[in-house]
């Protein structure tokens with residue numbers, strides 16, 4: 001029986017590795033937060049307003065659960081909610097990363113944007129240059145190209161050696177930043193409540 005159990009476990013591990021290698025890496029938040037967190041440095045930054053995260057059945061773009069990020073946006077200055085996955089990842093051969101983001105309808109502004117920020121190589125912080133606008137009351141898919149033709153036009157890096165392509169075999173963090181692009185002159189209503197992400201997919 002013991003041998004049978006070990007063989008079954010080994011078969012599952014092999015199937016999982018094969019699947020991950022052949023298809024895609026996916027975070028679906030069905031049973032847990034799957035290793036995602038609010039980075040510890042967020043506590044020290046006044047403009048970061050993500051407070052906690054939890055798997056949630058309220059909405060889902062894949063399966064029946066998503067990841068709820070509890071936020072508290074003042075509306076009179078630029079602030080962001082951040083959530084990240086940390087872990088050494090070799091993403092060689094992967095072409096895109098995407099995430100579905102749900103902005104509740106009671107967010108009464110169209111100033112919300114989102115972008116990916118990756119940490120790779122020795123510790124390069126690489127921001128996606130152009131964010132996507134989040135629609136209220138529906139899912140918006142944010143996609144980032146891991147293999148763009150002109151990577152310095154696509155990712156905010158000083159030189160190619162500090163951007164994605166040269167460091168794709170050593171990605172250390174995947175961060176999703178949800179921004180309320182308000183300022184003193186261009187403000188909006190406060191928003192205190194959840195924003196959801198689901199279906200993070202890294203594809204070949």
Ligand SMILES: [Ca+2]
Nearest residue numbers: 028062063065
């Ligand atoms: Ca899900």
